[in-house]
Amino acid sequence: MTTASLVSDLVTTFKAEGRIVIVGASLAGLRAAEALRDEGFTGSLTLIGDEPHEPYDRPPLSKQVLKGWVPAGNTKLPRMRAIDADWRLGVAATGLDRANREVLLANGDKVPYDRLLIATGVRSRQWFNPEEAKLKGLFTLRTSDDAAKLQAALKARPGRVLIVGAGFIGSEMASVCCDLGLPVTVAERSSAPLVGALGGVIGEIAAKMQRDAGVDLRTGVAVESLEGDGDGHVRRAKLSDGTTLDVDVVVASLGSIRNVEWLEGAQLATGFWGLACDAGCRAFDINGVVTDNIFVAGDIARAPHVLYEYQFLSIEHVDAAVLGAQTAANNMVNLETGRRPHLPLPQFWSGQFGVNIKGVGVCSFGDEIVFTQGSVEDRRFAVAYGRKGRIVAAVTFNHGKWLEYYGAMIERSAPFPPPPPGYDVPKDAEPIPARFPDPREPTGIPDVVLTGHDPTSRGAEFRPKAR
Protein backbone atom coordinates (compact mmCIF):
# COMPACT_ATOMS: atom_id res chain seq x y z
CA MET A 1 0.00 0.00 0.00
CA THR A 2 1.38 3.40 -0.96
CA THR A 3 1.59 6.37 1.41
CA ALA A 4 -0.85 8.25 -0.80
CA SER A 5 -3.50 5.58 -0.47
CA LEU A 6 -2.92 5.37 3.29
CA VAL A 7 -3.57 9.10 3.60
CA SER A 8 -6.57 8.81 1.35
CA ASP A 9 -7.99 6.06 3.59
CA LEU A 10 -7.37 8.29 6.57
CA VAL A 11 -9.42 11.09 5.03
CA THR A 12 -12.24 8.67 4.22
CA THR A 13 -12.22 7.44 7.82
CA PHE A 14 -12.13 11.01 9.16
CA LYS A 15 -15.09 12.02 7.02
CA ALA A 16 -17.03 9.02 8.33
CA GLU A 17 -16.03 8.98 11.99
CA GLY A 18 -14.08 12.16 12.82
CA ARG A 19 -15.00 14.76 15.40
CA ILE A 20 -15.34 18.38 14.30
CA VAL A 21 -15.97 21.13 16.81
CA ILE A 22 -17.04 24.61 15.73
CA VAL A 23 -16.60 27.36 18.30
CA GLY A 24 -18.95 30.21 17.45
CA ALA A 25 -22.60 29.50 16.65
CA SER A 26 -23.48 32.46 14.49
CA LEU A 27 -23.56 32.90 10.70
CA ALA A 28 -20.07 31.50 9.95
CA GLY A 29 -20.44 28.57 12.37
CA LEU A 30 -23.83 27.54 11.02
CA ARG A 31 -22.89 27.82 7.35
CA ALA A 32 -19.67 25.87 7.99
CA ALA A 33 -21.66 23.09 9.67
CA GLU A 34 -24.02 22.91 6.71
CA ALA A 35 -21.14 22.89 4.25
CA LEU A 36 -19.40 20.08 6.16
CA ARG A 37 -22.50 17.89 5.84
CA ASP A 38 -22.75 18.85 2.16
CA GLU A 39 -19.15 17.66 1.78
CA GLY A 40 -20.18 14.26 3.09
CA PHE A 41 -18.84 14.59 6.62
CA THR A 42 -20.87 12.14 8.71
CA GLY A 43 -18.82 12.21 11.91
CA SER A 44 -19.76 14.07 15.07
CA LEU A 45 -20.30 17.80 14.82
CA THR A 46 -20.50 20.11 17.83
CA LEU A 47 -21.42 23.80 17.76
CA ILE A 48 -20.47 25.91 20.77
CA GLY A 49 -21.91 29.41 21.25
CA ASP A 50 -21.87 31.82 24.17
CA GLU A 51 -25.28 33.29 23.30
CA PRO A 52 -28.34 31.23 24.26
CA HIS A 53 -29.98 31.87 20.89
CA GLU A 54 -29.79 29.74 17.79
CA PRO A 55 -27.95 31.44 14.90
CA TYR A 56 -29.56 34.69 13.79
CA ASP A 57 -28.98 37.38 11.21
CA ARG A 58 -27.37 40.55 12.58
CA PRO A 59 -27.72 43.18 9.81
CA PRO A 60 -31.46 43.68 10.43
CA LEU A 61 -30.80 44.53 14.09
CA SER A 62 -29.66 48.10 13.36
CA LYS A 63 -32.46 48.66 10.86
CA GLN A 64 -35.75 46.73 10.81
CA VAL A 65 -35.48 45.71 14.46
CA LEU A 66 -34.61 49.12 15.94
CA LYS A 67 -37.37 50.63 13.90
CA GLY A 68 -39.83 48.35 15.65
CA TRP A 69 -40.96 46.54 12.52
CA VAL A 70 -39.33 43.18 13.31
CA PRO A 71 -39.01 41.84 16.88
CA ALA A 72 -35.40 41.27 17.96
CA GLY A 73 -35.95 37.52 18.29
CA ASN A 74 -37.30 37.25 14.74
CA THR A 75 -34.13 37.32 12.69
CA LYS A 76 -33.30 33.63 13.04
CA LEU A 77 -31.31 32.36 10.08
CA PRO A 78 -32.85 30.04 7.51
CA ARG A 79 -31.28 26.58 7.53
CA MET A 80 -29.93 25.28 4.26
CA ARG A 81 -30.14 21.63 5.37
CA ALA A 82 -30.19 19.38 8.42
CA ILE A 83 -26.85 19.32 10.20
CA ASP A 84 -27.46 16.78 12.97
CA ALA A 85 -25.20 18.65 15.38
CA ASP A 86 -24.67 18.65 19.10
CA TRP A 87 -25.47 22.24 20.11
CA ARG A 88 -23.80 23.71 23.17
CA LEU A 89 -25.46 27.12 23.39
CA GLY A 90 -25.28 29.65 26.20
CA VAL A 91 -21.88 28.43 27.30
CA ALA A 92 -18.69 30.20 26.25
CA ALA A 93 -15.46 28.51 25.27
CA THR A 94 -12.82 29.63 27.75
CA GLY A 95 -9.71 27.84 26.58
CA LEU A 96 -8.07 25.65 24.00
CA ASP A 97 -5.80 22.73 24.89
CA ARG A 98 -4.03 21.97 21.65
CA ALA A 99 -1.90 19.17 23.07
CA ASN A 100 -4.95 17.15 24.10
CA ARG A 101 -7.18 18.57 21.37
CA GLU A 102 -9.88 19.82 23.69
CA VAL A 103 -11.99 22.96 23.87
CA LEU A 104 -12.56 24.06 27.45
CA LEU A 105 -15.97 25.47 28.34
CA ALA A 106 -17.09 27.97 30.99
CA ASN A 107 -19.06 25.23 32.80
CA GLY A 108 -15.94 23.09 33.16
CA ASP A 109 -16.75 20.68 30.34
CA LYS A 110 -14.09 19.64 27.87
CA VAL A 111 -15.06 18.98 24.27
CA PRO A 112 -12.60 16.81 22.31
CA TYR A 113 -11.98 17.42 18.61
CA ASP A 114 -10.02 16.05 15.71
CA ARG A 115 -10.47 19.24 13.73
CA LEU A 116 -11.52 22.60 15.05
CA LEU A 117 -13.12 25.63 13.41
CA ILE A 118 -12.74 28.93 15.25
CA ALA A 119 -15.53 31.38 14.42
CA THR A 120 -15.91 33.38 17.62
CA GLY A 121 -16.28 36.69 15.80
CA VAL A 122 -16.26 40.06 17.46
CA ARG A 123 -18.10 41.88 20.21
CA SER A 124 -18.92 45.55 20.51
CA ARG A 125 -16.44 47.83 22.21
CA GLN A 126 -17.90 48.90 25.54
CA TRP A 127 -17.96 52.42 26.97
CA PHE A 128 -14.44 53.29 28.09
CA ASN A 129 -15.32 54.49 31.60
CA PRO A 130 -16.42 51.48 33.68
CA GLU A 131 -18.33 53.62 36.21
CA GLU A 132 -20.27 55.42 33.48
CA ALA A 133 -20.76 52.11 31.67
CA LYS A 134 -23.16 51.08 34.46
CA LEU A 135 -25.58 53.93 33.66
CA LYS A 136 -29.05 52.98 32.56
CA GLY A 137 -29.84 54.30 29.11
CA LEU A 138 -26.37 53.50 27.76
CA PHE A 139 -26.33 50.84 25.05
CA THR A 140 -24.17 49.07 22.53
CA LEU A 141 -25.48 47.10 19.55
CA ARG A 142 -24.15 43.74 18.47
CA THR A 143 -26.47 41.00 19.72
CA SER A 144 -30.15 40.31 19.47
CA ASP A 145 -30.49 41.04 23.21
CA ASP A 146 -28.74 44.41 22.72
CA ALA A 147 -31.19 45.23 19.96
CA ALA A 148 -34.22 44.28 22.07
CA LYS A 149 -33.12 46.59 24.89
CA LEU A 150 -32.25 49.51 22.63
CA GLN A 151 -35.47 49.15 20.68
CA ALA A 152 -37.49 49.29 23.90
CA ALA A 153 -35.62 52.45 24.93
CA LEU A 154 -36.33 54.11 21.58
CA LYS A 155 -39.98 53.10 21.77
CA ALA A 156 -40.25 55.02 25.04
CA ARG A 157 -39.57 58.16 22.97
CA PRO A 158 -36.49 59.62 24.66
CA GLY A 159 -36.00 63.40 24.51
CA ARG A 160 -32.70 63.01 22.71
CA VAL A 161 -30.57 60.09 21.54
CA LEU A 162 -26.80 60.46 21.41
CA ILE A 163 -24.90 58.11 19.13
CA VAL A 164 -21.18 58.04 19.74
CA GLY A 165 -19.35 56.96 16.61
CA ALA A 166 -20.48 57.42 13.00
CA GLY A 167 -19.38 54.23 11.29
CA PHE A 168 -21.92 52.23 9.30
CA ILE A 169 -23.84 50.95 12.33
CA GLY A 170 -23.86 54.32 14.10
CA SER A 171 -25.07 56.02 10.95
CA GLU A 172 -27.77 53.39 10.39
CA MET A 173 -29.01 53.88 13.94
CA ALA A 174 -29.11 57.66 13.44
CA SER A 175 -31.17 57.07 10.31
CA VAL A 176 -33.65 54.95 12.26
CA CYS A 177 -33.94 57.67 14.93
CA CYS A 178 -34.82 60.16 12.18
CA ASP A 179 -37.42 57.75 10.78
CA LEU A 180 -38.91 57.46 14.25
CA GLY A 181 -38.96 61.25 14.64
CA LEU A 182 -36.55 61.17 17.59
CA PRO A 183 -34.10 64.05 18.10
CA VAL A 184 -30.65 62.56 17.57
CA THR A 185 -27.10 63.82 17.97
CA VAL A 186 -24.18 61.96 16.41
CA ALA A 187 -20.73 62.61 17.86
CA GLU A 188 -17.81 61.48 15.74
CA ARG A 189 -14.17 62.02 16.61
CA SER A 190 -12.93 62.14 13.04
CA SER A 191 -13.87 64.65 10.36
CA ALA A 192 -17.01 62.96 9.01
CA PRO A 193 -19.21 59.84 9.14
CA LEU A 194 -17.95 56.66 7.41
CA VAL A 195 -14.52 58.22 6.97
CA GLY A 196 -12.61 55.13 8.09
CA ALA A 197 -14.36 52.87 5.60
CA LEU A 198 -14.90 55.23 2.67
CA GLY A 199 -12.53 58.20 3.13
CA GLY A 200 -13.07 61.92 3.57
CA VAL A 201 -14.56 62.70 0.14
CA ILE A 202 -17.47 60.30 0.64
CA GLY A 203 -17.53 61.19 4.35
CA GLU A 204 -18.51 64.76 3.46
CA ILE A 205 -21.41 63.48 1.36
CA ALA A 206 -22.51 61.21 4.22
CA ALA A 207 -22.32 64.19 6.60
CA LYS A 208 -24.61 66.24 4.38
CA MET A 209 -27.05 63.32 4.17
CA GLN A 210 -27.22 63.19 7.96
CA ARG A 211 -27.65 66.94 8.41
CA ASP A 212 -30.30 67.15 5.69
CA ALA A 213 -32.24 64.42 7.50
CA GLY A 214 -32.17 66.46 10.70
CA VAL A 215 -29.32 64.77 12.56
CA ASP A 216 -27.38 67.06 14.88
CA LEU A 217 -24.00 65.86 13.62
CA ARG A 218 -20.92 66.92 15.57
CA THR A 219 -17.60 65.96 14.05
CA GLY A 220 -14.10 66.36 15.41
CA VAL A 221 -15.42 65.92 18.95
CA ALA A 222 -15.18 63.15 21.51
CA VAL A 223 -17.69 62.44 24.26
CA GLU A 224 -15.56 62.83 27.36
CA SER A 225 -17.99 61.85 30.07
CA LEU A 226 -21.57 60.90 30.85
CA GLU A 227 -23.58 61.99 33.88
CA GLY A 228 -26.52 60.20 35.41
CA ASP A 229 -29.46 61.26 37.58
CA GLY A 230 -30.32 59.97 41.07
CA ASP A 231 -31.66 56.73 39.56
CA GLY A 232 -28.41 56.09 37.74
CA HIS A 233 -29.96 56.90 34.37
CA VAL A 234 -27.82 58.82 31.89
CA ARG A 235 -28.98 62.43 31.45
CA ARG A 236 -26.04 64.49 30.24
CA ALA A 237 -23.02 64.10 28.01
CA LYS A 238 -19.93 66.31 28.05
CA LEU A 239 -18.18 66.81 24.74
CA SER A 240 -14.52 67.63 24.17
CA ASP A 241 -15.43 71.03 22.69
CA GLY A 242 -16.77 72.08 26.08
CA THR A 243 -20.46 71.72 25.25
CA THR A 244 -22.91 69.57 27.18
CA LEU A 245 -25.97 67.77 25.87
CA ASP A 246 -29.13 66.66 27.63
CA VAL A 247 -29.68 63.06 26.55
CA ASP A 248 -31.84 60.12 27.63
CA VAL A 249 -30.32 57.41 25.49
CA VAL A 250 -26.65 57.02 24.57
CA VAL A 251 -25.47 54.40 22.10
CA ALA A 252 -21.77 53.62 22.07
CA SER A 253 -21.03 52.63 18.49
CA LEU A 254 -17.29 52.40 18.88
CA GLY A 255 -16.48 49.47 16.64
CA SER A 256 -15.67 45.93 17.58
CA ILE A 257 -13.18 43.83 19.48
CA ARG A 258 -12.14 40.39 18.25
CA ASN A 259 -13.03 37.53 20.59
CA VAL A 260 -9.54 36.07 20.90
CA GLU A 261 -9.07 36.12 24.67
CA TRP A 262 -10.21 32.52 25.13
CA LEU A 263 -7.26 31.45 22.95
CA GLU A 264 -4.72 32.90 25.34
CA GLY A 265 -1.92 30.45 25.95
CA ALA A 266 -2.86 28.34 22.92
CA GLN A 267 0.15 29.70 21.03
CA LEU A 268 -1.87 30.76 18.01
CA ALA A 269 -1.28 33.95 16.00
CA THR A 270 -3.96 35.97 17.77
CA GLY A 271 -3.96 39.70 18.28
CA PHE A 272 -5.92 42.91 18.03
CA TRP A 273 -7.02 42.16 14.46
CA GLY A 274 -8.03 38.56 15.06
CA LEU A 275 -6.54 35.14 14.40
CA ALA A 276 -4.21 34.99 11.42
CA CYS A 277 -4.71 32.16 8.95
CA ASP A 278 -3.61 31.27 5.44
CA ALA A 279 -5.82 31.90 2.42
CA GLY A 280 -7.15 28.37 2.92
CA CYS A 281 -8.52 29.25 6.39
CA ARG A 282 -5.85 27.25 8.30
CA ALA A 283 -4.77 29.02 11.48
CA PHE A 284 -1.18 30.12 11.99
CA ASP A 285 0.56 29.42 15.24
CA ILE A 286 2.36 32.17 17.11
CA ASN A 287 5.49 31.63 15.01
CA GLY A 288 3.65 31.99 11.71
CA VAL A 289 3.67 28.24 11.04
CA VAL A 290 0.43 26.90 9.63
CA THR A 291 -1.50 24.40 11.77
CA ASP A 292 -3.02 21.20 10.39
CA ASN A 293 -6.22 20.89 12.39
CA ILE A 294 -7.34 24.38 13.34
CA PHE A 295 -9.33 26.49 10.90
CA VAL A 296 -10.71 30.03 11.08
CA ALA A 297 -13.77 31.74 9.58
CA GLY A 298 -15.87 34.87 9.98
CA ASP A 299 -15.07 38.21 11.58
CA ILE A 300 -12.22 36.81 13.65
CA ALA A 301 -10.25 35.60 10.63
CA ARG A 302 -7.31 37.56 9.27
CA ALA A 303 -5.88 36.22 6.02
CA PRO A 304 -3.51 37.35 3.28
CA HIS A 305 -5.14 38.45 0.03
CA VAL A 306 -3.48 38.25 -3.36
CA LEU A 307 -5.31 41.32 -4.69
CA TYR A 308 -4.02 43.51 -1.88
CA GLU A 309 -0.29 42.79 -2.04
CA TYR A 310 -0.77 39.73 0.18
CA GLN A 311 -1.45 41.95 3.16
CA PHE A 312 -3.58 40.30 5.83
CA LEU A 313 -7.21 41.42 5.64
CA SER A 314 -9.68 41.50 8.49
CA ILE A 315 -13.19 41.61 7.04
CA GLU A 316 -16.36 42.10 9.07
CA HIS A 317 -18.81 41.35 6.29
CA VAL A 318 -21.65 38.86 5.95
CA ASP A 319 -20.39 37.73 2.57
CA ALA A 320 -16.87 37.00 3.79
CA ALA A 321 -18.26 35.02 6.75
CA VAL A 322 -20.38 32.76 4.54
CA LEU A 323 -17.76 32.19 1.85
CA GLY A 324 -15.00 31.74 4.43
CA ALA A 325 -17.07 29.20 6.33
CA GLN A 326 -17.75 27.21 3.17
CA THR A 327 -14.10 27.28 2.18
CA ALA A 328 -12.95 26.27 5.65
CA ALA A 329 -15.43 23.38 5.62
CA ASN A 330 -14.18 22.20 2.26
CA ASN A 331 -10.56 22.37 3.37
CA MET A 332 -11.27 20.56 6.63
CA VAL A 333 -12.34 17.41 4.80
CA ASN A 334 -10.14 17.48 1.70
CA LEU A 335 -6.49 16.84 0.97
CA GLU A 336 -4.07 19.32 -0.54
CA THR A 337 -5.24 19.01 -4.13
CA GLY A 338 -8.86 19.46 -3.10
CA ARG A 339 -8.29 22.62 -1.09
CA ARG A 340 -9.69 25.94 -2.18
CA PRO A 341 -8.57 29.49 -1.39
CA HIS A 342 -10.83 31.99 0.35
CA LEU A 343 -10.09 35.13 -1.65
CA PRO A 344 -13.29 37.13 -1.55
CA LEU A 345 -13.66 40.44 -3.27
CA PRO A 346 -15.02 42.18 -0.16
CA GLN A 347 -18.60 43.38 -0.61
CA PHE A 348 -20.85 45.34 1.69
CA TRP A 349 -24.07 47.30 1.80
CA SER A 350 -25.63 49.79 4.18
CA GLY A 351 -29.13 51.23 4.01
CA GLN A 352 -29.34 54.66 5.63
CA PHE A 353 -31.25 57.90 5.12
CA GLY A 354 -33.11 56.33 2.21
CA VAL A 355 -29.87 55.66 0.34
CA ASN A 356 -28.49 52.26 -0.54
CA ILE A 357 -24.72 52.40 -0.09
CA LYS A 358 -22.89 49.46 -1.61
CA GLY A 359 -19.24 48.74 -2.11
CA VAL A 360 -16.81 46.24 -3.57
CA GLY A 361 -13.08 45.87 -2.97
CA VAL A 362 -11.05 47.48 -0.20
CA CYS A 363 -11.63 51.24 -0.36
CA SER A 364 -8.97 52.13 2.21
CA PHE A 365 -6.33 50.36 0.10
CA GLY A 366 -6.79 53.20 -2.39
CA ASP A 367 -5.48 56.72 -2.06
CA GLU A 368 -7.34 58.35 -4.93
CA ILE A 369 -11.01 58.52 -5.79
CA VAL A 370 -12.86 59.45 -8.97
CA PHE A 371 -16.56 60.07 -9.54
CA THR A 372 -17.39 57.85 -12.50
CA GLN A 373 -21.18 58.03 -12.88
CA GLY A 374 -24.24 59.91 -11.76
CA SER A 375 -24.65 62.96 -9.58
CA VAL A 376 -23.73 63.65 -5.97
CA GLU A 377 -26.56 66.17 -5.74
CA ASP A 378 -29.09 63.48 -6.62
CA ARG A 379 -27.38 61.00 -4.25
CA ARG A 380 -27.16 58.55 -7.11
CA PHE A 381 -23.60 57.99 -8.17
CA ALA A 382 -20.64 55.65 -8.47
CA VAL A 383 -17.03 56.24 -7.43
CA ALA A 384 -13.88 54.22 -7.99
CA TYR A 385 -10.86 54.08 -5.70
CA GLY A 386 -7.37 53.74 -7.13
CA ARG A 387 -3.86 53.04 -6.04
CA LYS A 388 -0.74 53.24 -8.19
CA GLY A 389 -2.74 53.40 -11.39
CA ARG A 390 -5.06 50.48 -10.77
CA ILE A 391 -8.63 50.23 -9.50
CA VAL A 392 -8.93 48.64 -6.04
CA ALA A 393 -12.50 49.39 -4.95
CA ALA A 394 -15.78 51.02 -5.92
CA VAL A 395 -18.74 52.44 -4.04
CA THR A 396 -22.23 53.26 -5.24
CA PHE A 397 -24.97 55.39 -3.70
CA ASN A 398 -28.34 54.25 -5.09
CA HIS A 399 -26.49 52.94 -8.12
CA GLY A 400 -25.95 49.31 -7.14
CA LYS A 401 -26.74 47.83 -10.54
CA TRP A 402 -23.36 49.10 -11.70
CA LEU A 403 -21.31 47.51 -8.95
CA GLU A 404 -20.62 44.31 -10.88
CA TYR A 405 -19.10 46.36 -13.69
CA TYR A 406 -16.54 47.74 -11.25
CA GLY A 407 -16.10 44.44 -9.40
CA ALA A 408 -14.99 42.76 -12.63
CA MET A 409 -12.40 45.50 -13.18
CA ILE A 410 -11.10 45.22 -9.62
CA GLU A 411 -10.67 41.46 -10.01
CA ARG A 412 -8.37 41.95 -12.98
CA SER A 413 -6.61 45.06 -11.56
CA ALA A 414 -7.79 47.25 -14.43
CA PRO A 415 -6.31 50.73 -14.89
CA PHE A 416 -7.31 53.66 -12.69
CA PRO A 417 -9.10 55.90 -13.44
CA PRO A 418 -11.30 53.24 -15.05
CA PRO A 419 -12.58 53.76 -18.59
CA PRO A 420 -15.87 55.69 -18.40
CA PRO A 421 -18.85 53.37 -18.88
CA GLY A 422 -19.98 55.68 -21.67
CA TYR A 423 -23.13 56.66 -19.83
CA ASP A 424 -24.06 59.25 -17.24
CA VAL A 425 -20.45 60.39 -16.77
CA PRO A 426 -20.07 63.42 -14.47
CA LYS A 427 -18.24 66.48 -15.78
CA ASP A 428 -15.59 66.57 -13.10
CA ALA A 429 -14.38 63.01 -13.58
CA GLU A 430 -10.82 63.68 -12.39
CA PRO A 431 -9.14 61.63 -9.66
CA ILE A 432 -8.68 63.44 -6.33
CA PRO A 433 -7.19 62.30 -3.00
CA ALA A 434 -9.59 59.93 -1.21
CA ARG A 435 -8.53 61.26 2.23
CA PHE A 436 -8.39 58.21 4.46
CA PRO A 437 -7.27 58.64 8.07
CA ASP A 438 -4.51 56.46 9.50
CA PRO A 439 -6.21 53.06 9.97
CA ARG A 440 -4.61 52.75 13.38
CA GLU A 441 -6.52 55.77 14.68
CA PRO A 442 -9.13 54.37 17.04
CA THR A 443 -12.07 56.15 15.45
CA GLY A 444 -11.02 55.50 11.89
CA ILE A 445 -11.22 51.72 11.97
CA PRO A 446 -13.17 50.52 8.95
CA ASP A 447 -14.84 47.13 8.76
CA VAL A 448 -12.26 45.91 6.29
CA VAL A 449 -8.76 46.45 7.56
CA LEU A 450 -5.42 45.91 5.88
CA THR A 451 -3.35 44.58 8.71
CA GLY A 452 0.12 44.15 7.26
CA HIS A 453 2.12 41.34 5.73
CA ASP A 454 2.85 38.83 8.45
CA PRO A 455 0.89 37.25 11.28
CA THR A 456 2.29 39.63 13.85
CA SER A 457 2.47 43.00 12.08
CA ARG A 458 0.36 46.18 12.22
CA GLY A 459 -1.06 46.19 15.69
CA ALA A 460 -1.36 42.45 16.15
CA GLU A 461 -0.42 42.94 19.80
CA PHE A 462 0.67 39.78 21.50
CA ARG A 463 -1.17 38.85 24.60
CA PRO A 464 1.08 37.75 27.45
CA LYS A 465 1.74 34.04 27.44
CA ALA A 466 0.14 32.10 30.26
CA ARG A 467 2.77 30.88 32.69
Add this chain to the structure above:
Amino acid sequence: MRIVVDLNRCLGYAQCVPLAPDVLQLQGEEALAYDPNPDDSQRQRVARAVASCPVQAIILEMDPPADRNTK
Protein backbone atom coordinates in the same frame (compact mmCIF):
# COMPACT_ATOMS: atom_id res chain seq x y z
CA MET B 1 -40.87 30.70 7.78
CA ARG B 2 -37.41 32.20 7.55
CA ILE B 3 -35.74 34.26 4.87
CA VAL B 4 -32.53 36.16 4.30
CA VAL B 5 -32.05 38.51 1.40
CA ASP B 6 -28.47 38.54 0.17
CA LEU B 7 -28.23 42.31 -0.07
CA ASN B 8 -24.87 42.11 -1.82
CA ARG B 9 -26.58 40.26 -4.62
CA CYS B 10 -29.82 42.27 -4.53
CA LEU B 11 -29.74 44.97 -7.21
CA GLY B 12 -32.90 46.73 -6.19
CA TYR B 13 -35.09 45.62 -9.08
CA ALA B 14 -37.88 45.43 -6.48
CA GLN B 15 -39.87 42.80 -8.36
CA CYS B 16 -40.45 41.09 -5.01
CA VAL B 17 -41.94 44.11 -3.24
CA PRO B 18 -45.45 44.17 -4.72
CA LEU B 19 -45.70 40.38 -4.43
CA ALA B 20 -45.13 40.34 -0.64
CA PRO B 21 -45.42 43.95 0.54
CA ASP B 22 -45.76 42.99 4.21
CA VAL B 23 -42.45 41.13 4.07
CA LEU B 24 -40.29 43.04 1.59
CA GLN B 25 -40.12 46.82 1.41
CA LEU B 26 -38.01 49.47 -0.27
CA GLN B 27 -36.42 52.16 1.87
CA GLY B 28 -35.86 54.94 -0.63
CA GLU B 29 -35.09 54.07 -4.25
CA GLU B 30 -32.95 51.00 -3.85
CA ALA B 31 -32.40 49.78 -0.29
CA LEU B 32 -34.45 46.67 0.49
CA ALA B 33 -35.65 45.88 4.01
CA TYR B 34 -37.37 42.64 4.92
CA ASP B 35 -38.99 40.68 7.72
CA PRO B 36 -36.60 37.73 8.25
CA ASN B 37 -39.18 35.50 10.02
CA PRO B 38 -42.52 36.26 8.38
CA ASP B 39 -45.78 34.76 9.49
CA ASP B 40 -46.81 31.49 7.86
CA SER B 41 -49.82 33.25 6.37
CA GLN B 42 -47.31 34.87 3.98
CA ARG B 43 -46.07 31.56 2.56
CA GLN B 44 -47.54 31.82 -0.88
CA ARG B 45 -46.67 35.50 -1.31
CA VAL B 46 -43.07 34.94 -0.21
CA ALA B 47 -42.69 31.95 -2.52
CA ARG B 48 -43.81 34.12 -5.42
CA ALA B 49 -41.44 36.90 -4.37
CA VAL B 50 -38.53 34.47 -4.21
CA ALA B 51 -39.33 33.19 -7.69
CA SER B 52 -39.65 36.71 -9.08
CA CYS B 53 -36.17 37.87 -8.12
CA PRO B 54 -34.09 38.34 -11.29
CA VAL B 55 -30.85 37.73 -9.38
CA GLN B 56 -32.18 35.04 -6.98
CA ALA B 57 -31.11 37.01 -3.92
CA ILE B 58 -33.77 35.72 -1.52
CA ILE B 59 -32.76 32.68 0.51
CA LEU B 60 -35.85 30.90 1.77
CA GLU B 61 -36.38 28.17 4.31
CA MET B 62 -39.94 27.19 3.67
CA ASP B 63 -39.94 23.93 5.58
CA PRO B 64 -37.39 23.59 8.37
CA PRO B 65 -34.98 20.65 8.28
CA ALA B 66 -36.01 17.87 10.65
CA ASP B 67 -33.33 18.64 13.24
CA ARG B 68 -33.86 22.41 13.45
CA ASN B 69 -35.95 22.37 16.57
CA THR B 70 -33.32 20.47 18.46
CA LYS B 71 -31.65 23.92 18.18
